[in-house]
Amino acid sequence: xxxxxxxxxxxxxxxxxxxxxxxxxxxxxxxxxxxxxxxxxxxxxxxxxxxxxxxxxxxxxxxxxxxxxxxxxxxxxxxxxxxxxxxxxxxxxxxxxxxxxxxxxxxxxxxxxxxxxxxxxxxxxxxxxxxxxxxxxxxxxxxxxxxxxxxxxxxxxxxxxxxxxxxxxxxxxxxxxxxxxxxxxxxxxxxxxxxxxxxxxxxxxxxxxxxxxxxxxxxxxxxxxxxxxxxxxxxxxxxxxxxxxxxxxxxxxxxxxxxxxxxx
Amino acid sequence: xxxxxxxxxxxxxxxxxxxxxxxxxxxxxxxxxxxxxxxxxxxxxxxxxxxxxxxxxxxxxxxxxxxxxxxxxxxxxxxxxxxxxxxxxxxxxxxxxxxxxxxxxxxxxxxxxxxxxxxxxxxxxxxxxxxxxxxxxxxxxxxxxxxxxxxxxxxxxxxxxxxxxxxxxxxxxxxxxxxxxxxxxxxxxxxxxxxxxxxxxxxxxxxxxxxxxxxxxxxxxxxxxxxxxxxxxxxxxxxxxxxxxxxxxxxxxxxxxxxxxxxxxxxxxxxxxxxxxxxxxxxxxxxxxxxxxxxxxxxxxxxxxxxxxxxxxxxxxxxxxxxxxxxxxxxxxxxxxxxxxxxxxxxxxxxxxxxxxxxxxxxxxxxxxxxxxxxxxxxxxxxxxxxxxxxxxxxxxxxxxxxxxxxxxxxxxxxxx
Numbered sequence: 001x002x003x004x005x006x007x008x009x010x011x012x013x014x015x016x017x018x019x020x021x022x023x024x025x026x027x028x029x030x031x032x033x034x035x036x037x038x039x040x041x042x043x044x045x046x047x048x049x050x051x052x053x054x055x056x057x058x059x060x061x062x063x064x065x066x067x068x069x070x071x072x073x074x075x076x077x078x079x080x081x082x083x084x085x086x087x088x089x090x091x092x093x094x095x096x097x098x099x100x101x102x103x104x105x106x107x108x109x110x111x112x113x114x115x116x117x118x119x120x121x122x123x124x125x126x127x128x129x130x131x132x133x134x135x136x137x138x139x140x141x142x143x144x145x146x147x148x149x150x151x152x153x154x155x156x157x158x159x160x161x162x163x164x165x166x167x168x169x170x171x172x173x174x175x176x177x178x179x180x181x182x183x184x185x186x187x188x189x190x191x192x193x194x195x196x197x198x199x200x201x202x203x204x205x206x207x208x209x210x211x212x213x214x215x216x217x218x219x220x221x222x223x224x225x226x227x228x229x230x231x232x233x234x235x236x237x238x239x240x241x242x243x244x245x246x247x248x249x250x251x252x253x254x255x256x257x258x259x260x261x262x263x264x
Numbered sequence: 265x266x267x268x269x270x271x272x273x274x275x276x277x278x279x280x281x282x283x284x285x286x287x288x289x290x291x292x293x294x295x296x297x298x299x300x301x302x303x304x305x306x307x308x309x310x311x312x313x314x315x316x317x318x319x320x321x322x323x324x325x326x327x328x329x330x331x332x333x334x335x336x337x338x339x340x341x342x343x344x345x346x347x348x349x350x351x352x353x354x355x356x357x358x359x360x361x362x363x364x365x366x367x368x369x370x371x372x373x374x375x376x377x378x379x380x381x382x383x384x385x386x387x388x389x390x391x392x393x394x395x396x397x398x399x400x401x402x403x404x405x406x407x408x409x410x411x412x413x414x415x416x417x418x419x420x421x422x423x424x425x426x427x428x429x430x431x432x433x434x435x436x437x438x439x440x441x442x443x444x445x446x447x448x449x450x451x452x453x454x455x456x457x458x459x460x461x462x463x464x465x466x467x468x469x470x471x472x473x474x475x476x477x478x479x480x481x482x483x484x485x486x487x488x489x490x491x492x493x494x495x496x497x498x499x500x501x502x503x504x505x506x507x508x509x510x511x512x513x514x515x516x517x518x519x520x521x522x523x524x525x526x527x528x529x530x531x532x533x534x535x536x537x538x539x540x541x542x543x544x545x546x547x548x549x550x551x552x553x554x555x556x557x558x559x560x561x562x563x564x565x566x567x568x569x570x571x572x573x574x575x576x577x578x579x580x581x582x583x584x585x586x587x588x589x590x591x592x593x594x595x596x597x598x599x600x601x602x603x604x605x606x607x608x609x610x611x612x613x614x615x616x617x618x619x620x621x622x623x624x625x626x627x628x629x630x631x632x633x634x635x636x637x638x639x640x641x642x643x644x645x646x647x648x649x650x651x652x653x654x655x656x657x658x659x660x661x662x663x664x665x666x667x668x669x670x671x672x673x674x675x676x677x678x679x680x681x
Contacts, residue, residue, distance in 0.1 A: 070444035
């Protein structure tokens with residue numbers, strides 16, 4: 001059914017959203033480029049910049065709709081590219097709901113029914129109701145680096161930084177869903193915007209970042225907003241309260257036991 | 265009675281056997297047309313009825329946009345007020361409330377996305393055929409489920425197979441509530457239904473509405489108020505009156521009334537395809553009848569050439585003779601059509617009362633859950649359209665001999681054998 005596409009579970013949404021959020025908000029070394037860098041290198045550097053070895057953070061997510069808005073708070077742990085754990089801390093009604101992503105597998109935990117559900121791959125490839133992120137944005141964070149050819153088509157100055165406009169087109173036969181992408185990357189490798197175009201070149205949605213400042217000892221945007229082009233009054237915003245970048249996390253963090261019964 | 269009419273009537277019965285045969289041909293064509301058209305129209309009505317009664321109902325009241333978007337927040341805030349409006353319309357037979365949400369449904373070791381529908385265990389059977397579609401176990405809140413304990417679930421046959429669950433097994437449902445919160449509950453499979461519509465049987469889980477409203481944070485709100493009228497043919501009138509009655513009920517998004525055609529687009533097209541193939545058959549039938557009647561008229565004209573010659577010789581104008589021949593054919597056709605309509609109505613009314621078994625109905629329609637007995641439906645339209653066409657076509661056929669008279673030379677005609 002068509003509508004199924006737009007509706008998966010909130011908890012999945014949260015988990016994937018956090019995966020992306022951290023991916024974009026993660027770590028790296030600020031590097032001031034002198035000459036215009038090679039586009040592929042720039043994108044890779046930006047990707048490395050926002051991806052730390054491991055992270056622990058708290059954030060809240062606001063889903064905005066005409067006449068309706070909801071904010072949830074959550075705590076997030078990530079390690080490497082593929083592992084993450086999200087636990088909702090507020091509102092009280094949803095407290096304790098959790099999502100564990102380990103490799104390509106994903107589990108949900110709901111404290112009310114006290115059960116863990118493993119999501120089938122078919123559901124991970126869907127988008128979900130109530131948010132403007134799609135699972136594909138979230139699950140395939142490294143696709144941007146590996147599946148696209150990049151080209152810097154413009155350079156501008158903004159707030160004392162050089163901003164590179166990158167256009168990314170899929171490599172032949174790459175398993176991607178977008179016709180093309182546009183990125184705005186600052187010279188210190190902070191991603192400012194990402195625009196998603198369909199195969200006809202029409203803008204589908206846009207991710208913008210703001211509140212750039214120090215977060216966990218690095219220069220990062222604290223706020224990420226995803227907005228679909230068709231519905232300007234609907235958006236989802238992710239805002240980081242705090243974020244830290246330990247070298248690694250204990251193995252027990254990313255386990256079903258921990259998903260079910262938090263040990264911290 | 266004018267002289268022409270009297271002469272025409274006598275001429276018609278000068279050869280009773282031939283007249284009866286022609287009358288029989290016309291009558292038979294009319295009978296078939298009346299019955300077939302009544303059957304088609306009537307069976308479409310029962311097809312639509314049985315198809316829409318699986319789920320959609322004759323009409324629904326929803327929040328604007330819900331039909332397309334299926335967003336949790338697009339609710340009917342005050343279903344009681346909508347039901348008061350429905351109660352004021354005498355053509356409404358029954359109505360019920362529903363709410364639904366897409367959710368992850370999980371058994372012990374399988375997980376699928378499903379449409380979870382909250383239904384009112386008391387009123388749902390009055391509106392939809394859901395209760396009769398239960399193949400295993402029992403309907404929600406029935407005697408086998410004492411007190412209608414709130415955690416019962418009715419699962420589509422294909423979904424139950426996919427999830428590998430049977431009666432008494434537990435299902436975990438996790439979705440998103442109307443307020444955006446995580447909605448989760450555990451249900452126990454009480455029944456397994458099969459509608460014959462794969463999409464529905466593969467994706468639907470029914471649960472008691474009260475439990476649904478609690479789990480999905482719906483409050484008193486629902487997504488659909490579903491109604492059936494006494495008769496499918498009265499739906500447009502009901503919709504019109506309901507729109508008027510709901511005009512005073514304001515909410516955002518506003519309420520809309522959708523009829524079965526808007527709820528199940530595609531059903532009507534399938535029926536139109538079937539109707540067109542029926543029309544081709546009717547055209548062929550009418551053409552065959554037309555040629556056999558043309559033959560009769562032509563024979564009547566040729567064997568009476570001498571007689572017509574005599575009438576012309578004593579001063580009858582060709583125009584008057586033409587009128588006479590037309591009148592004869594009109595009387596002949598009239599008798600045939602009258603007999604045909606009478607017999608057609610009789611046959612139709614018989615099957616209207618007893619039904620026709622069409623369990624092997626065509627596949628296109630089976631897709632919409634159409635099977636079982638069909639009932640023709642006699643109406644002014646179905647009783648008159650076919651015979652009227654026969655009248656027009658035979659009238660055209662009778663023109664030919666009537667016009668031929670003008671070329672008749674009395675002298676030659678008199679010597680005609």
